[in-house]
Amino acid sequence: MTAGQSKSNARLLWALAAVIVLLALGATAMNTMRNWGENAAARKLKNPVPATPEAIAAGKADYGEHCRNCHGEKGDGKGEKAPELSVAPGDFTDARKLNERTDGELYWQITRGRLPMPAFDDKLSDQQRWQLVDYIRTFAAKSTSASGSPNPREGALTSLSKELPTLR
Numbered sequence: 548m549t550a551g552q553s554k555s556n557a558r559l560l561w562a563l564a565a566v567i568v569l570l571a572l573g574a575t576a577m578n579t580m581r582n583w584g585e586n587a588a589a590r591k592l593k594n595p596v597p598a599t600p601e602a603i604a605a606g607k608a609d610y611g612e613h614c615r616n617c618h619g620e621k622g623d624g625k626g627e628k629a630p631e632l633s634v635a636p637g638d639f640t641d642a643r644k645l646n647e648r649t650d651g652e653l654y655w656q657i658t659r660g661r662l663p664m665p666a667f668d669d670k671l672s673d674q675q676r677w678q679l680v681d682y683i684r685t686f687a688a689k690s691t692s693a694s695g696s697p698n699p700r701e702g703a704l705t706s707l708s709k710e711l712p713t714l715r
Contacts, residue, residue, distance in 0.1 A: 592651025606682025622686030
């Protein structure tokens, strides 16, 4: 092999490596946007689990086991592990932001996850994920009732969440 061929092969390898890196970055970006972005099918999903005291209590138990360390006991995104994460956990006490999301979108986000949040489709059943949605909604109801702002979801969820014992 001549010196000219060696330089040509080196350039070709560098170009190939650059193309591979760009393709990997593009695939990662597309996957992230697909998983978390507005999903028309998810937006239309209806929660089949009524927000009963039992469903909210079950959601609260799963939240304590799987979500509290990052999203915080109060759902404000200030859990003990939150400072270690590359992306701040969602704040469920922000009623305006939470009410912009349908139950189906929350369910989709819990199901699919997005780094650093894991997917829960293989960790929790469909019912458990819907119960989490019911429980997550109670954080915004508490926040809104404390501020005195009207919230269309406030009624039953606020009274139910007051009946449940706090997690420790």
